[in-house]
Structure formats: C-alpha cells, structure tokens
Amino acid sequence: MPVNPATLLAVLLYGWYSILPTVTWAAPGLQPGHLTCEYVQNPFLDVHKPRLSWTLTSPRRNERQTAYELLVSETLADINRPRGTVWQSGKVLSGQNLHIDYAGPPLKPFTRYYWRVRVYDAGGQASAWSPPAWFETAMLQPADWQAQWIGDGSKQFARDEDFYQPDPMPLFRRVFSPRKKVASARLYISGLGYYEAYLNGQKVGDHVLDPGWTTYRKQVQYVVYDITPQIRPGQNVAGIMLGNGWYNPLPLRLFGRFNLRDVQQTGRPCVKAQIRLHYTDGSTELIATDESWQTAPGPVMRNNVYLGEAYDARREPASWTTPNTNPTGWKPAVRTEGPSGELSVQMQPPIRVTKVLKPVRMTEPKPGVFLFDMGQNFAGVARIRVQGPAGTQINLRYGEDIHPDGTLNYLTTVAGQIKEIWNLKGGPGAPKTAWQEDHYTLKGEGLETWSPRFTFHGFRYVEVTGWPGGKPTLESVDGLRMNADLPDNGEFACSNEMLTRLNEVIKWTFLSNVFSVQSDCPGREKMGYGADIVTTSEAFIYNFDMANFYRKSVRDYRNDQQADGGITEIAPYTGIADRGLGGESGPLGWQLAFPYVQKQLYDFYGDRRIIEDNYEAFARQIAFLRSKADRNLFHWDISDHEALDPRPEAFSASVFYLHHVQLAVVFAGILGKTADSTEYAKLAETVRKAIVRQYLVPKTGRFDNGTQSAQALALWYGISPEKEASFQALADEIDRHNGHISAGIFGTKMLFDVMRRQDRNDLAYRVANQRDFPGWGYMLSKGATTLWETWAYPDNAPSQNHPMFGSISEWFYRSLLGINAAAPGFARIQIKPQPTGDLTWAKGSYHSVRGPIGSNWKREGERFTLQVSIPANTTAEIWIPAMPGTTITESGKPVSSVPGLRPLRQENGYAVFESGSGTYTFNSALQE
Numbered sequence: 038m039p040v041n042p043a044t045l046l047a048v049l050l051y052g053w054y055s056i057l058p059t060v061t062w063a064a065p066g067l068q069p070g071h072l073t074c075e076y077v078q079n080p081f082l083d084v085h086k087p088r089l090s091w092t093l094t095s096p097r098r099n100e101r102q103t104a105y106e107l108l109v110s111e112t113l114a115d116i117n118r119p120r121g122t123v124w125q126s127g128k129v130l131s132g133q134n135l136h137i138d139y140a141g142p143p144l145k146p147f148t149r150y151y152w153r154v155r156v157y158d159a160g161g162q163a164s165a166w167s168p169p170a171w172f173e174t175a176m177l178q179p180a181d182w183q184a185q186w187i188g189d190g191s192k193q194f195a196r197d198e199d200f201y202q203p204d205p206m207p208l209f210r211r212v213f214s215p216r217k218k219v220a221s222a223r224l225y226i227s228g229l230g231y232y233e234a235y236l237n238g239q240k241v242g243d244h245v246l247d248p249g250w251t252t253y254r255k256q257v258q259y260v261v262y263d264i265t266p267q268i269r270p271g272q273n274v275a276g277i278m279l280g281n282g283w284y285n286p287l288p289l290r291l292f293g294r295f296n297l298r299d300v301q302q303t304g305r306p307c308v309k310a311q312i313r314l315h316y317t318d319g320s321t322e323l324i325a326t327d328e329s330w331q332t333a334p335g336p337v338m339r340n341n342v343y344l345g346e347a348y349d350a351r352r353e354p355a356s357w358t359t360p361n362t363n364p365t366g367w368k369p370a371v372r373t374e375g376p377s378g379e380l381s382v383q384m385q386p387p388i389r390v391t392k393v394l395k396p397v398r399m400t401e402p403k404p405g406v407f408l409f410d411m412g413q414n415f416a417g418v419a420r421i422r423v424q425g426p427a428g429t430q431i432n433l434r435y436g437e438d439i440h441p442d443g444t445l446n447y448l449t450t451v452a453g454q455i456k457e458i459w460n461l462k463g464g465p466g467a468p469k470t471a472w473q474e475d476h477y478t479l480k481g482e483g484l485e486t487w488s489p490r491f492t493f494h495g496f497r498y499v500e501v502t503g504w505p506g507g508k509p510t511l512e513s514v515d516g517l518r519m520n521a522d523l524p525d526n527g528e529f530a531c532s533n534e535m536l537t538r539l540n541e542v543i544k545w546t547f548l549s550n551v552f553s554v555q556s557d558c559p560g561r562e563k564m565g566y567g568a569d570i571v572t573t574s575e576a577f578i579y580n581f582d583m584a585n586f587y588r589k590s591v592r593d594y595r596n597d598q599q600a601d602g603g604i605t606e607i608a609p610y611t612g613i614a615d616r617g618l619g620g621e622s623g624p625l626g627w628q629l630a631f632p633y634v635q636k637q638l639y640d641f642y643g644d645r646r647i648i649e650d651n652y653e654a655f656a657r658q659i660a661f662l663r664s665k666a667d668r669n670l671f672h673w674d675i676s677d678h679e680a681l682d683p684r685p686e687a688f689s690a691s692v693f694y695l696h697h698v699q700l701a702v703v704f705a706g707i708l709g710k711t712a713d714s715t716e717y718a719k720l721a722e723t724v725r726k727a728i729v730r731q732y733l734v735p736k737t738g739r740f741d742n743g744t745q746s747a748q749a750l751a752l753w754y755g756i757s758p759e760k761e762a763s764f765q766a767l768a769d770e771i772d773r774h775n776g777h778i779s780a781g782i783f784g785t786k787m788l789f790d791v792m793r794r795q796d797r798n799d800l801a802y803r804v805a806n807q808r809d810f811p812g813w814g815y816m817l818s819k820g821a822t823t824l825w826e827t828w829a830y831p832d833n834a835p836s837q838n839h840p841m842f843g844s845i846s847e848w849f850y851r852s853l854l855g856i857n858a859a860a861p862g863f864a865r866i867q868i869k870p871q872p873t874g875d876l877t878w879a880k881g882s883y884h885s886v887r888g889p890i891g892s893n894w895k896r897e898g899e900r901f902t903l904q905v906s907i908p909a910n911t912t913a914e915i916w917i918p919a920m921p922g923t924t925i926t927e928s929g930k931p932v933s934s935v936p937g938l939r940p941l942r943q944e945n946g947y948a949v950f951e952s953g954s955g956t957y958t959f960n961s962a963l964q965e
Contacts, residue, residue, distance in 0.1 A: 066096075066097060066158055066162060067093055067097075067101075067157075067158040067162075067909060068095065068156075068164050068165060068167075069091040069092070069093055069134070069156050069167040070091065070092055070094055070167060070168075071888075072089070072090070072091045072152070072153070072154065072167055072170035073090045073091070073170075074089055074170070074172040075384065075585070076582075076585050076642070077384065077585065078170065079170055079171050079173075080384070081172075081174075081261035081382060082172060082174065082175065082382050083174065083381060083382045085144060086138050086140075087139050087144075088135075088137060088138055088139070088646070089137045089138075089139060089154070090134060090136060090137065090886070091156075092134070092886075092909075093134060093156065093887075093908070094909055095158075097955070098952075098955030099159075099937040099952075099954060100158060100909040100910065100953070101132060101159050101910050101953065102131075102132050102156045102157065102909075103131075103161065104128050104131060104156065104157040104161075105131065105155070105156045105157070106125075106127065106128050106129070106154065106155050107126040107129075107153075108120065108121030108124070108125055108126075108154075108166075109124040109125075109150050109151070109152045110122040111150060111151070113151055113169065116152065116153055117169065119153060119166050124141025128157070132910060134156070134910055135886060136643060136645070136646070144177065145174065145177075146174050146176055146177040146178070147174060147176075147315075148174050149171050149173040150171060150172055150173070151169050152172070153166050153169050154166070175225060175259075175382050176225065176380065179380075182311070182380065183311055183325045184225075184309045184311040185325070185326055185372050186372065186375030186376075187307060187308060187309070187326045187330060187332075187371060187372055187373060188207065188305050188306065188308075188332075188370065188371055189207035189305075190332075190371035191207070191305055193305055196465070196466075197288040197465040197466055198465040199466070200287050201287065201339075202466075203338045204339060205335055205338055205352070206280055206306060206335050206338075207278075207306060207333070207334060208332065208335040208354065208357060209276065209277040209308060209330050209332050210274060210331045210332070210357055210358065211274070211275045211276075211324060211326075211329065212273070212274050212360075213272075213312070213324045214271055215268065215270065215314055215316075216322060217317065217320070219314055219315070219316060220265075220315050220316060220317045221263070222263075222268045222312060222314050223264065223312070223313045223315075224236075224241060224264045224275075224311075224312050225259055225260075225261050226259055226262070226277070226308065226311075227248055227257055227259035227308070227309050228247075228277055228279050228307075228308040229248075229282060229284035229285075229304070229307055229308070229375075229376060230279075230280055230282015230285055230306065231246050231248075231280040231281070231282035231490070231491045232248075232277055232279050232280070233490055234310070235276035235277070235278070235358040236273065236274070236358070237269060237273055237274055237359065238356070238358050238359045239267060241264060241267070242387075243389055244387040244388060245387075245388050245390060245490070246282070246491070246493065247388070248260060248383050249385060249554075250283045250552075250553050250609055251589075251592075251593065251596065252301070252378065252596040252597050252610065253376035253377070253378050254302035254377050254378055255378045255379065255597075256378040256379050257378040257380050257381070258381055259382060259383065260383050268314070269360070272361055273360060274357075274358050274359060274360050274362075275324065277308050277310065278335055279306035279308060280306065280337060280340045280490060280491025281340050281491065282491060283297070283301065283342060283609070284301075284303060284306070285303055285305060285306055286298060286301065286341065287341050287344065287467070288465075288467075289341075289343060289453065289455070289463045289464060289467055290455070290463045290467070291452065291454075291455070291463075291562070291611075292453045292454055292455075292461070293453075293454075293455070293461045293463070295453070296464065297612070299612055300610055300612040301610075301611070302376055302378075304374070304375070305373070307373050308326055309375060310325070310326045311323050311325035311326065326370070327370070327372065328369050328372060329369070329370075330370040331368065332368060332371075333357075333364070333367045333368070335352065335354070336350060336351075340489070340492055342491075342493070342563060343453075343473070344452065344468070344471060344472075344473065344474065344492075345435075346476075346491055346492045347475070347476040347477075347478075348475075348476070348487060348489070349478040350478060350479060350480035351427060351479075351481075353480065354366075384588070384589070385553060385586045385588070385589045386521045386522045386586060387521070388521050389522040390519055391519065391520055391522055391548070392517075392518040393516070394515065394517075394518060395515060395516075396411050396514055396515075397411070397412035399509070399510070399511055401508070402442065402444045403444065405502060405503075406500060406501075406502055407500070407501045407502070407504060407508065408443070408444070408498055408499070408500050409499045409501065409511075409514045411497050411498070411516040412497070412822075413497060413516075414437055414495070414497040414821075414837060414838050415495075415496070415497070415518045415545060415823070415838075416493055416519060416520060416548070416549035416550070416552070416559035416560075416838070417494070417517045417518045418475070418488050418489045418493060418517050418519065419475070419499045420486065420487070420488035420514070420515040420517050421477065421487055421488070421501075421513060421514055422512065422513055422514075423505070423509075424483060424484050424485065424506070425505025426505060427479055427480055428478060429478070429479045430476055430477070430503050431477045431478075431504060432475075432501070433499055434472060434474045434499070434502075435447065435472070435474070435494040435495075435496035435498070435500070436450060436472075436473075436497070436498050437449045437560070437836075437838065438497070438498070438832060439498060444500075446498075446832065446833075447470075447472040447473070448834065449561070449831055449832065449833070450473055450494070450558075450561055451472055451560075451561060452471035452473075452560070452561060453561065453562070454561065455468070456470050473560060475489050475492070479505070493552060493559065495549060495559035495560030495561075495836070496516075496560070499516070501513075518548070519552070520548040520552065521551040521552065521586060523548070523583065525580070525581060526580060526581050526582050526884040527580040527581070527883050528880075529846075529854065529880075531849075531853060531876055531878060531879035532875075532876050532878045532879070533806065533874075533875070535806070535808070535814055535817060536805065536806070539814075539817065540846055542816075542821065543580075543824060543843040544846075545823050546823040546824045546839070547573075547576075547840055547843060549823060549838050550569075550839075550840050551586065553589070554590070554593065554608070555569060555570050555573075555577070555586070555840070557569050557826075557836070557839060558836035558838055558839050560838070564607045564611055565593060565608050565609065566606065567594075567604075567623060567626070567627035567628060567629060567630030568627045568675070568841075569841050570630045570633070570634060571626065571630050571634075571783075572786045572844050573786075573844050573847075574587065575641075576843050576844050576846040576847040578641050579846065579847060579849075579851075579883055582884075584638065584642050587638055588638065588644075590608070590630070591635055591647060593608035593609055594608040594630060594631040595651055598631075598657070598658070599620055599621050599622055599661075601622070601661050602662075603658065604622060604627075604628040604631045605628075606622075606624060606627040606628070615675060616673050616674055622661070624674045624675045625671060625674050625689075625694055626689065626690075626693045626783060628658070629697060631651075631658065632655050632658070632700040633696075635651060635700075635704070636703070636704075639707070640861055640862075641863070641885070642862055643863075643886065644862075645708075648708065652705075652708060652710075655700075656701070656713070658697070659697060659698065662697055662698075666724075669720075669723055670694075670724075670727055670728065671690035672686075672687040672690060673690055674686055674687075674690035676689040676690070676746075676781075677780060677781035677784045678782050678841070679782055679826065679827055679842075680745075680779065680780050680784060681778075681781075682745065682746065682780075683744065684746060684781065685732075685741040685746055685747040687741075688728070688731075688732045688741035689750055689783065691724070691728045691731070692728060692754050695724045695728060695756070696754065698717055698724055701713070701717040702714055702721055705717055725756050729757075729758060732747075732751075733751075733758070733759070736759070737766065738757060738759040738760075738761070738762025738763035738764070738765060739766045740757070740763070743766060744779065744780070745771065745779045745780040745784055746780045746781060748764075748770060749780055749784040749785075749787040749788040750787060751763055752764060752767060752787070752791045752795075753790060764797075767788070768797075771803070771804060776803045776804060777804065777807050777811055778804050778811055778828070779811070782841040782842065785842060786844035788801075788804070789801050789804075789844070789845060789847070789848040789852070790847075790848070790851070793848065793851055793871065796871065796945050796946075798852055798853075798873040799873050799874065801848065801852065801873075803874070805845060805848070806874065810828065810829070811828035811829070813845065824838070824839055824840065824841075825837050825839060826839035849881070850883055852870075852871045853871065853872075853876070853879045854870060854879055854881045854892040855867070855869040855916065856868060856881075856883050856890050858885075859913075859914060862885075863885040863886065863887050863890065864912075865914070866890060866907060866911055866912070866913040867913070867914045868890075868903075868905050868914070868916065869915075869916035870894050870903065872896060872901070872918060877895060877896050877897075878893075879892075879894055880892070880893040881893075885908065888908030888909065889906060889908065890905075890906060890907065891905060891956075892904075892905055892906075893905075896963070899963045899964045900960065900961070900962060900963070901918050901919070901961045901962070902958065902959065902960050903915075903917055903918075905957050906956045907953070907954045907955060907956075907957075909954040912951065912953055913952050914950070914951055915951075915959070916944075916947040916948075916949050917947060917948045917950065918946060918947055918961060919947065919961035919963070920946070920962055920963060921943050923961060923962040924962070925960070925961045926959070926961075927959050927960075928957070929960075932959070937952060937953050937955075938950050938952050938957075939952075
C-alpha cells in the first residue's frame with residue numbers, strides 16, 4: 038500500500054499500530070486529544086455510566102466538529118486495531134465533545150476499558166483515531182468489597198482529658214505470596230482518619246493525608262493504586278500506618294464551644310483494604326483486611342490535624358514491611374464496625390507535597406531557640422535533618438509572623454482561638470494555648486530525616502528547640518508545601534507589577550486552603566465555609582482545574598443537608614451555625630454554596646449531571662427557605678463579612694434568598710422542568726419586589742444603608758429599578774473612601790463584577806491599585822505573601838492566609854484579560870479586554886474544558902494590539918477597543934478581507950466581531 042504524506046505524519050504522531058489496519062486518513066486538520074473520563078485522564082472510578090470528553094486542536098482556523106465515533110474495548114490490542122469490542126457508538130452527528138455518556142453494556146468491576154475517538158470536521162473529513170486512553174472500574178457494588186474494617190482492638194477513651202495523652206497509632210502487616218505469575222495488582226484502601234500504605238519496604242503512591250475528609254456517616258472515600266511494579270515473586274509484605282485525621286479528632290472545644298466529636302461520626306483508627314492479584318491465566322486472588330492481619334503500636338505517639346504530631350523514632354519496628362522478616366510483639370488485628378458511610382472512589386485531586394521550600398534565614402532570638410524563615414506563608418509541614426543521641430526531643434512550633442523582638446508570633450494560627458491570654462479554654466485536657474507544634478524523638482542512628490505524616494500547618498516561620506550538638510544550619514530544615522494537587526489552569530501578568538505579584542500571592546493563598554475541602558485558613562479552623570466558596574469559586578476556577586474538587590464540595594453539602602432541608606454553614610459539618618435559620622442550618626449567604634457551586638460547574642465545565650443529581654436536594658432546600666421567610670424577606674445573616682462599613686444584614690439576607698430562588702429557576706429550566714421553572718420564576722419576582730419595596734430609598738438609587746456593600750449587592754443582583762442612580766451611588770461611595778475598598782467578602786467580589794459589566798474598569802482599577810490601607814497593595818507593602826483575613830494587619834487573632842479577598846483574581850481574567858464564557862462549558866467565548874489606567878499590557882490564558890484560551894494585549898501610543906487564541910470547536914465574540922471608523926487589521930490585513938471574521942456591531946468604544954477557532958492578531962486605533 039503506498040504511503041502518502043498524511044499517512045506518514047500519522048505514523049510519526051500515533052505509531053504504526055494506529056494506521057496499519059486503516060486505509061483512509063485525513064490530511065492534518067481537526068484532531069482529538071487530551072481524552073478524559075469524568076474529568077480525569079486514565080482514572081480509576083466506580084461510576085456505572087462514566088462520561089467521556091476530549092479537546093480538539095487544528096492548525097487551521099474555524100475548525101469545528103460535526104460528528105464523532107467512539108470505540109471501547111477490554112484489550113489494548115483490540116483498541117489499537119482499532120476495534121470496539123465492548124461498545125461502538127457509530128458515527129454520531131454531533132458537535133459535542135464533552136460529557137458523552139458511555140452507552141455500552143453494563144460495566145464490570147475491576148476491569149480496565151480502553152477507548153479512543155475520531156471526529157469529523159465541517160467538511161465531513163475524518164480525523165485520525167486518537168491515541169488510546171483508559172478508565173478502570175473499581176468496586177461497582179457493595180458486594181465487590183471482601184475486606185473488613187479492622188483496628189487494633191484498643192478502646193476509645195472515656196474522659197476528654199485522656200485524649201491528650203500518648204496514644205500510639207497502630208501499624209498493620211500482612212505477609213502474602215502470589216501463587217502464580219502476576220499480570221496486574223491493585224490496592225483498594227480507606228484508612229481512617231489518615232493512612233500510609235507500604236509494600237515491600239516502599240511507600241505506595243505519593244499521596245499524603247488520604248483519604249479526603251467527608252461526613253463519614255454518609256460517605257467514606259477510598260483510593261486505588263496500581264501496585265503491579267511493587268509485587269515480587271515469593272514473599273511480599275503489605276503494611277499500613279494509621280493516623281487520627283478527622284475521624285478520631287480531639288474533644289477540643291474550638292472557640293471554647295464547638296467539639297467535632299459531638300457532630301461527626303468518630304471512632305478509633307481503622308482500615309479497610311484489599312489487594313487484588315490478577316494472574317496471567319485469568320484467575321484472581323484477594324488479600325483483604327481481616328483478622329489474619331497483624332497489628333502493633335507504631336512510633337506516632339500523638340497526632341491531630343490542629344495541634345500537630347509527636348513521633349518517637351525509637352519505637353519504629355525494624356523492617357516491619359520488608360519481606361523475609363518476622364518482627365516480634367505483633368498480635369492479630371480485630372474486626373471493627375468502622376464508619377457507616379458509603380464507600381466511593383476518591384476522585385478529587387489527591388494531596389501531595391507540591392513544592393519544597395528552603396529557608397531564607399535563621400535567627401536565634403533566645404539562646405537555644407532557632408527561628409527559620411521560609412520566606413513564604415504556606416500550608417504543609419517542616420522536614421528536619423538531625424543527628425544526635427537517642428531520646429533527644431526536637432520541638433517544632435509554627436507561626437505566620439514574628440514579634441518585634443524577633444520571637445515567633447503563633448497567635449494568628451492558634452486552633453479555634455484557644456489562648457491563655459484570652460482565657461478561652463478548649464475543654465478538659467486541652468492545652469492552655471492551642472498552637473501548632475510537632476515533636477520528634479531521635480533514635481540515635483546517624484543522620485535522621487523526618488517530617489510529620491498526619492497533620493498540616495499554616496506557617497512561614499518554624500521555631501526549633503532542643504537541637505542537639507550546637508546549632509542547626511539552613512540545610513537542617515525544609516518546608517514541604519502540601520495541597521490538593523490541582524492542575525494549574527490560568528496564567529496572568531500585566532504591566533502593573535503590584536497586580537502581577539498579587540495574583541501570585543492569591544495562588545499561594547488558594548493552594549494553602551485546598552486540603553480536600555476549600556478551607557478558610559490552614560491553621561486556626563481548616564473548615565469548608567460556604568461563603569468563602571461562593572465569593573472565590575470563579576477565581577479558583579480561572580487559576581486551577583476545580584471540576585472534581587468542587588464536585589466533592591457539592592457532595593459534602595448534600596451529605597450534611599438537614600432533615601428539614603436546610604444546608605449547613607460548613608461542610609463537612611462541625612457544629613458551627615452562626616446566624617442560621619434554626620436547627621443546624623447556616624446563614625443564607627453560606628447556604629448559598631450548595632447551589633452556587635453547581636452553577637459554576639455548569640457554566641465553566643458544561644456539567645449538567647451535577648444539577649440533575651442534586652436537584653431534589655436543592656428543591657428541598659428551597660422549600661425549607663420558603664418556610665422560614667417572613668413575607669418573602671429575611672432579617673439576619675452574617676452578611677458582608679469583614680466589611681469596614683456597617684453591614685447591611687437584613688438586606689443581604691433577603692438578596693441571598695433571592696439568589697437561591699433565581700438559581701432554582703435556572704436549574705429547572707436546564708432540566709426541562711417547566712412547571713417548576715414557572716413557579717420559581719413567580720416566587721423570584723415576588724421576592725424581588727418585596728426587597729425593592731423594603732430597601733430602596735426612592736429616587737436616590739440607594740439601598741438600605743447605601744454602603745459599598747449594599748450598592749454592590751443591589752447592582753450585582755440586578756434588582757434596582759433606578760440602575761443609573763444606584764451605580765452613581767456606588768461610585769460616590771468609592772469617592773467617599775478616596776478610591777479605597779470598604780466592602781467585605783461578598784461586596785468586594787460583586788463590586789468588581791459590576792464595574793466589568795458597566796464598562797467602568799477605570800473605577801475598578803482605581804480601587805485595585807491603591808497602595809495604602811485598605812487594599813491589596815497595603816497587604817503587599819506590609820510583606821504579605823498570602824492574603825489576610827482582614828483589611829487591617831492581623832497580628833493576634835485573624836489569619837494571614839485566608840482566600841476570601843482573592844476574588845479579585847477573577848477580575849484579572851474576566852476584565853483585564855477579558856476571558857468569559859458566553860455559553861456553558863465555553864462552547865461560545867467572549868473576549869473583551871478592558872484596558873484602563875496606566876496599564877500598557879496584559880497577557881494570560883485560561884485552559885478551559887475545551888482547550889486553552891489566550892488573550893494578550895498591549896497599548897503603544899494610540900495603537901492597540903490584541904492577540905487571542907480560540908480553541909477548536911468553539912466560536913467567539915471578540916471585542917476590540919477601537920474608535921468608530923478607524924481601520925482594524927488582523928495579521929496585517931483589513932478585517933473585512935479575513936475569512937471567518939464577521940462584524941457584529943460597534944458598542945461603547947469596541948468593534949465587535951464573531952470568529953471561529955484559531956489564533957488572531959488585531960490592531961486598532963484608540964483615537965482618531
């Protein structure tokens with residue numbers, strides 16, 4: 038068969054196995070790539086009908102998909118032919134490349150399925166088949182689990198004070214020998230609260246702090262590892278080390294009141310795991326946790342997510358996970374009840390050590406007290422390298438700041454504000470001040486390297502005491518940054534160095550607060566507050582791939598939905614229900630997280646299923662809120678948290694209620710529930726009228742107390758019948774504060790969004806660019822490397838690592854770069870940069886679910902250049918700043934002569950064009 042150039046290119050791209058059985062190939066054009074299943078490349082999962090997605094690339098402009106074909110097989114050989122022995126979709130006339138439901142025969146558990154796709158372009162030409170991808174099923178039914186929950190048989194403490202005593206964490210061990218030649222091996226494991234697994238002396242995987250925190254009475258996550266390379270012929274040894282995590286918390290009264298043990302399902306550390314050996318002859322063998330496993334106390338003497346970890350290296354059992362050893366002092370494990378929640382595969386990105394920081398300086402503020410400055414606030418732990426006599430105890434204490442005398446300031450990270458100086462007590466046995474502290478006791482065998490396993494801290498500074506034999510050096514301590522390993526999806530920079538630096542500070546802050554929940558801070562509370570998510574979710578999504586992380590957040594809120602339909606303030610729920618609506622429900626602005634995150638998953642990722650799966654729960658929430666409304670209004674809420682002006686509490690409560698109902702209208706419409714949509718729309722209009730009647734000061738545009746918070750809320754929700762006057766009132770409030778922000782976490786997000794929508798980026802930039810108090814520039818001028826909880830400098834109570842005011846990063850992408858979705862999942866894109874102030878350039882990109890979107894602009898005199906990149910299979914509306922009547926060129930040619938560019942209109946200083954995919958470079962004049 039003669040080989041033409043297109044075939045030769047396919048060989049180079051995909052290998053001979055892809056083309057030999059195929060006789061017809063397209064010239065290079067539209068090609069599928071980045072194949073994902075449930076947002077993950079090559080995942081392990083327990084979904085019965087997983088969704089398949091791909092992105093599309095092409096060197097040509099205006100490319101779109103008109104049809105696709107999917108093949109699914111159980112063997113790599115079949116998919117390489119290519120043959121779909123499990124499912125062949127046939128040629129489907131559709132431009133959809135996201136969330137294609139698997140529609141073949143029911144999937145089998147413990148099976149790897151290979152798949153690939155080819156697509157057809159606008160001319161009907163087929164692409165090459167994509168490289169193969171796979172997904173592998175885990176347990177699809179509860180009966181697929183053969184393992185039992187096991188523990189060490191220890192009894193739970195009866196008195197609160199006993200929880201603070203040494204409590205060696207259990208180790209588990211099992212020796213096994215494969216009976217035949219192993220084709221593949223998997224470990225399925227859930228160890229609560231946290232675990233580390235070992236096989237033949239090596240740690241399994243690179244995750245830390247697994248599994249993610251959930252409401253254990255409803256859901257428990259497990260992780261799947263491919264351990265085939267670690268299995269050896271003959272004797273193998275599996276080992277498991279457990280930690281308390283969130284399953285066995287201390288009875289610590291956070292803020293003197295809230296005991297996690299009162300509301301969470303808790304228990305002694307336990308594990309459920311099974312190793313599945315698949316032999317080359319097709320048979321299988323299971324090594325599952327039961328009484329045949331051995332257990333012994335380990336070297337982790339104390340561990341808690343807030344207070345830290347104590348480790349005694351002298352208690353490490355020698356070679357306990359090494360084959361051909363027989364350590365003494367082990368006893369049979371004991372079956373235990375374990376948590377009651379449904380076991381499900383952990384799909385959110387795992388927590389890993391994502392960066393190693395080196396200290397920038399070491400000081401000795403007091404004799405024998407050594408303070409290491411990591412140069413950056415972050416979340417994680419310290420790692421030490423030390424040599425000294427057995428029994429020497431090294432103490433590590435953490436903080437975000439230092440006092441004027443150079444000593445450690447730990448006050449901003451004290452757990453639940455339990456401080457002796459405040460006389461706020463944590464309950465019987467609790468420390469007088471609940472600072473973050475780790476302890477390591479040396480075994481005295483040469484150079485020892487250690488870092489905690491079952492805790493994490495928020496810190497910049499590490500105080501070290503007890504160091505043997507003189508002084509440590511800068512090489513003695515590292516900082517291990519830990520966070521959910523979120524793919525980095527956004528890039529932003531501009532000519533204003535402060536804003537560029539601010540975005541990096543925001544990203545450090547965000548990564549400090551993603552330990553399987555999006556937390557408020559990594560030190561004091563570590564909890565998933567709803568309002569923090571509402572105000573920053575878009576900013577998070579522009580910077581990171583949050584699809585599976587936020588899907589877990591939605592599940593967390595649903596897991597803790599109350600019997601009356603109310604949603605909790607925090608999920609997983611910890612007992613805090615400040616300014617809620619009775620029972621355990623949270624305040625309205627915090628309850629909003631449950632539907633709001635669903636809307637972001639739909640807008641950014643085109644995820645309809647998340648709305649469908651949670652619609653019944655949301656309808657119950659709406660019914661609950663309706664039952665609590667007072668003549669369609671509400672009168673209390675936490676409101677615009679951390680605002681400098683008085684908060685419009687009752688007004689904000691009512692508009693948050695309106696937001697819930699508006700989302701109900703949208704969700705019912707998406708799902709085609711016409712009657713529900715009509716009913717909710719009538720309710721939304723009734724609520725809107727009630728709010729306007731109650732809170733608008735007629736003929737002034739002012740709502741409630743007329744603060745930045747109140748005006749931003751009114752404009753963002755679009756409720757004002759006096760829109761121009763309401764906007765002017767907001768502008769006047771900004772002037773009254775000399776161009777500074779005075780709003781809190783909701784008002785700040787909404788203010789910048791309102792300015793973007795109103796084409797008043799001059800006002801937004803004025804606020805963003807302030808260098809003195811209050812503002813982001815002030816934080817940076819004071820040395821902040823992560824965002825503060827408050828506009829004022831926090832040195833004794835509020836956190837210095839809080840994501841709430843990071844909502845401004847959304848403005849960087851939406852306004853300065855101008856990247857916005859004009860249809861769910863970025864099927865249609867709006868590029869509308871809003872140059873302003875003294876900015877001369879901005880550049881960046883957002884890696885959408887359909888592919889990367891780029892925006893890069895610069896101003897040189899009165900000339901404006903804009904380069905944009907639009908993914909294949911999408912269309913865009915591109916707004917080019919230009920004076921009416923001026924010549925606009927694209928790649929040096931008049932736009933009128935460029936195929937695929939269609940002029941739409943001139944509006945507010947922009948020339949607006951419609952385009953297909955491709956990279957475009959526009960040049961225009963800003964003045965005549």
